Amino acid sequence: MSQLLHNIGLSCIVLLELASTLQAADPAVLAAEKQRIEVCEHVAPSVVAIFSPGGAGGGSGVLISKDGYALSNFHVTDGAGKFMKCGLNDGVLYDAVIVGLDPSGDVALIKLFGRDDFPHAKLGNSDACQVGDWTFVMGNPFLLATDFQPTVTYGIISGTHRYQFPAAGNILEYTDCIQVDTSINPGNSGGPLFNAAGELIGINGRGSFEKRGRVNSGAGYAISINQIKLFLDHLKSGRIVDHATLGATVSTGSEGQATIEHILENSEAYYRGLRYDDEIVSFGGRPIGSTNQFKNVLGIYPKGWKLPIVYRRGGETKEIWVRLRSLHRLSELTATLQPKPMQPKPGPRPPGKRPNKEPKEGDPEPPQAKGPHGPPPPPEQLKKFYVEKPGFANYYFNEVQQQRVLKALANWGKFDGAKGTWQITGTIGADRKYETKLGDTVAGLVIPELPGKPAEAYVQKYADLTDIQDEPPGTGGLLTALSHLRLLLLRGPKAFTEFYYLGSEPFDGKGEIVDVLVAGLAGAESHWYFSRETGALLGYDFIRGENQDRCEIRIDSMQDLPSQRKFPKTFRVLHGDQPTVIYHIDQLNLETPAA
Amino acid sequence: MKHRFPVNFFGGIWTLLAAGCLILVPNEFARAQSTQEAIAQVTPRMVKIFGAGGIMRLQGYCSGFLVSPQGHIATVWSHVLDEGEVSVVLDSGRKLKAKVVGAEPRLDLAVLKIEGEDLPYFDLDLSADAAAPGSRILAFSNMFNVASGNEPVTVLHGVIAARTKLEGRRGVFDISFPAPVYIVDAITNNSGSLGGVLTTRDGRLLAMIGKELRNAQSNTWVNYALPISELKEPIQEIIAGKYTPVPTKLADTPETSPRHKPLDFGLVMIPDVVARTPAYVEEVAANSVAAQAGIKTDDLILFVNGELIQSCRHLVEVCDKLEDGTMVDIVLRRDGKLETVKLVVPDKAE
Numbered sequence: 001m002s003q004l005l006h007n008i009g010l011s012c013i014v015l016l017e018l019a020s021t022l023q024a025a026d027p028a029v030l031a032a033e034k035q036r037i038e039v040c041e042h043v044a045p046s047v048v049a050i051f052s053p054g055g056a057g058g059g060s061g062v063l064i065s066k067d068g069y070a071l072s073n074f075h076v077t078d079g080a081g082k083f084m085k086c087g088l089n090d091g092v093l094y095d096a097v098i099v100g101l102d103p104s105g106d107v108a109l110i111k112l113f114g115r116d117d118f119p120h121a122k123l124g125n126s127d128a129c130q131v132g133d134w135t136f137v138m139g140n141p142f143l144l145a146t147d148f149q150p151t152v153t154y155g156i157i158s159g160t161h162r163y164q165f166p167a168a169g170n171i172l173e174y175t176d177c178i179q180v181d182t183s184i185n186p187g188n189s190g191g192p193l194f195n196a197a198g199e200l201i202g203i204n205g206r207g208s209f210e211k212r213g214r215v216n217s218g219a220g221y222a223i224s225i226n227q228i229k230l231f232l233d234h235l236k237s238g239r240i241v242d243h244a245t246l247g248a249t250v251s252t253g254s255e256g257q258a259t260i261e262h263i264l265e266n267s268e269a270y271y272r273g274l275r276y277d278d279e280i281v282s283f284g285g286r287p288i289g290s291t292n293q294f295k296n297v298l299g300i301y302p303k304g305w306k307l308p309i310v311y312r313r314g315g316e317t318k319e320i321w322v323r324l325r326s327l328h329r330l331s332e333l334t335a336t337l338q339p340k341p342m343q344p345k346p347g348p349r350p351p352g353k354r355p356n357k358e359p360k361e362g363d364p365e366p367p368q369a370k371g372p373h374g375p376p377p378p379p380e381q382l383k384k385f386y387v388e389k390p391g392f393a394n395y396y397f398n399e400v401q402q403q404r405v406l407k408a409l410a411n412w413g414k415f416d417g418a419k420g421t422w423q424i425t426g427t428i429g430a431d432r433k434y435e436t437k438l439g440d441t442v443a444g445l446v447i448p449e450l451p452g453k454p455a456e457a458y459v460q461k462y463a464d465l466t467d468i469q470d471e472p473p474g475t476g477g478l479l480t481a482l483s484h485l486r487l488l489l490l491r492g493p494k495a496f497t498e499f500y501y502l503g504s505e506p507f508d509g510k511g512e513i514v515d516v517l518v519a520g521l522a523g524a525e526s527h528w529y530f531s532r533e534t535g536a537l538l539g540y541d542f543i544r545g546e547n548q549d550r551c552e553i554r555i556d557s558m559q560d561l562p563s564q565r566k567f568p569k570t571f572r573v574l575h576g577d578q579p580t581v582i583y584h585i586d587q588l589n590l591e592t593p594a595a
Numbered sequence: 596m597k598h599r600f601p602v603n604f605f606g607g608i609w610t611l612l613a614a615g616c617l618i619l620v621p622n623e624f625a626r627a628q629s630t631q632e633a634i635a636q637v638t639p640r641m642v643k644i645f646g647a648g649g650i651m652r653l654q655g656y657c658s659g660f661l662v663s664p665q666g667h668i669a670t671v672w673s674h675v676l677d678e679g680e681v682s683v684v685l686d687s688g689r690k691l692k693a694k695v696v697g698a699e700p701r702l703d704l705a706v707l708k709i710e711g712e713d714l715p716y717f718d719l720d721l722s723a724d725a726a727a728p729g730s731r732i733l734a735f736s737n738m739f740n741v742a743s744g745n746e747p748v749t750v751l752h753g754v755i756a757a758r759t760k761l762e763g764r765r766g767v768f769d770i771s772f773p774a775p776v777y778i779v780d781a782i783t784n785n786s787g788s789l790g791g792v793l794t795t796r797d798g799r800l801l802a803m804i805g806k807e808l809r810n811a812q813s814n815t816w817v818n819y820a821l822p823i824s825e826l827k828e829p830i831q832e833i834i835a836g837k838y839t840p841v842p843t844k845l846a847d848t849p850e851t852s853p854r855h856k857p858l859d860f861g862l863v864m865i866p867d868v869v870a871r872t873p874a875y876v877e878e879v880a881a882n883s884v885a886a887q888a889g890i891k892t893d894d895l896i897l898f899v900n901g902e903l904i905q906s907c908r909h910l911v912e913v914c915d916k917l918e919d920g921t922m923v924d925i926v927l928r929r930d931g932k933l934e935t936v937k938l939v940v941p942d943k944a945e
Binding site: 130131132133155156157158159161162163164179181208210211212216217218219252254255256289290291292293 | 629630631633634638687688689690733738739741742743744745746747748749750751752781782783785786807809816
């Protein structure tokens, strides 16, 4: 006993000595440590441990809003299904539902339920981070956190604006990503990369693995938060979203220049004048000196965004604005959602045992297994938050967004009784009179004769629905564009075979952020742009078929009609390289009998 | 009792030293004040090297660093250089042809040359002194070929875990280096990182990252780097064009130190005719340690120190790792029964 007490006494002395040594440590070191601990404590509540409903697998995520939106990886939620369980560090397991998916960008948006004050991370600016900056990775590597307390690893940024090719057998492409030596292991996927201030700068999801097995080998990759910001409204649309291509590829020259290697002749880039062997100077406002840099810009934007390209040919430099085309067909994206074969729970391999199969370069961790008897059914109160529809991760959220955006059109008054032909009269430019008639089966435009200018008349019939013409020629199909406006006001989304909320984009590539609705009918599409700030319809594009230049209608001013309705007063029509034409509307007559 | 000097004494010395550096060293390499500053100083001196390989697990790329303003590049002697001419991509993205101008395979060192002048480079005379375990380091390399064109190479952070000799011998590390190497806690040695550098936290050159190295016994990977202090002289001599490689047969290379074979124990095994010839004893030399331990003809050797012996060839590998004077447990099968014998590894020098 006395021996024991003696030992305890000795230990106390040792401890005291240790304590005095600690006190002697550099105050700057202690302050830095204290700050790290504070940042960890501050952000840990936003870190999500994601489990498939059967509990057979999982990954990580991070909350980004107090109403429960959280980011993760596509390859994490892909294995978990439509409903999942999410643990936070308050020890509570919350229910969650899938919202949107970005299969090629490897991003998923989910929504947690059960609170209206979820702790959430502050989004940082990933373009501001520098090689050498300290970072925190938080998440659930090897699914260790049964109490949902996230594991924290700490390291530096090893590279910025990295490009990682799609791994064999899938379409996951990491563009403009952040490379870290901060430990990222299976189970960390989908979790947050924080900067030293605790701001969210990326979503971890990938590593370079070769010979050492599927564990951290010194190079982990995070999808930059700035890329995700550009996709966030798209993800909130409940869609399976796509990335983009220019319709042209570039190659890197030996002097560090990027030149056009191939270009599709039916691409907008070609229509605007870009050709083989042109040197790309900048793209999306960033200087371009290599193929990777070009792909990095391409990879961070959703399809359909309009970007500036500066190119050089024979010493002359020119700027064009080009809309990006879709990278994949919808069938390719939905193919990624097919059920996966059973995979073992991610975790460390037993030591000393060589893997049968070497992991491929950049291969993400395997999707999680379903439970041995299939996943349990979703909770009853959550079922209404999931609506299945082909092409959508969860159509429920698209309907919510459609209703939000369409409120702006309700302000225009009631049009649903005006089922007859619509007659619009006014002037083109300063004084050229015109008359348009829009009906269910035919639309027409008449421009009467003026001294020195012959009369013009254009007709579009809708008997054969697939044959939408460029009427009047050189407008991109203005007549049918106007017919789409009539249909939208008259019958709403039901008038179209396809109608959905797309997400948001800068208006015409450089303007304010607009919400976008898409209406599809008979192989043609119209995209409707609503101001995020005021909700007002700012204009719309009509696309009469694949690879066709758009008919772009921009509403300059609105008027109050005597019938208590609102309608555009002046709008501009733009099409390709054609000069802009201004239309004034003097009168809208909805009462004429059907043609 | 500490000696105390007036503060201005040191101040005066440093001013003099700093002035000396500024005058004498055109490639001024100020000690960085921050990690970012160190990275900004080191990165332009790194190059990406592309050469032979690209099949199986042999990657056709590695890393290197400029050691002269005229374009001398130090890297690790490896298969990537097999064709004598390689492509080098500078930090600026410029792509140039390079030739191997000298090599010292004993030190895993090769020096390449590109055409150039006024290039940013590491002045080897300004390299860091030996770093003790616990020293913080940065590692620069184009591991996994992540960086292409003018993209900066990968930067890792870590700590020197040990300064020790790598015992190069078959079955443990298939590599040898005649001097102590640095072992680091960061995962620095990956595909393509050979020829990269370790620097101190303030950006001074410390070591060249070595090859990928796996310990066959423990199936663990070792992250090691070769001290510049060992490489400096041969690099400078190669640049000066007066280097002659050290003959490979040196007494101090561990590769040449004798290793044990089954015969050293007095064991003659049956002829090794197929890939997995079972380890049957053909004959036991009289008065040998094997005979004294009671091993007999036709015994099948099943385990040595708990390791399952799969073939005659495997037995040779296992004997190779045994140390002089250590106790060995051997499990045999004789007439359908298992027997355990113990023997002491004889001293190889005798």
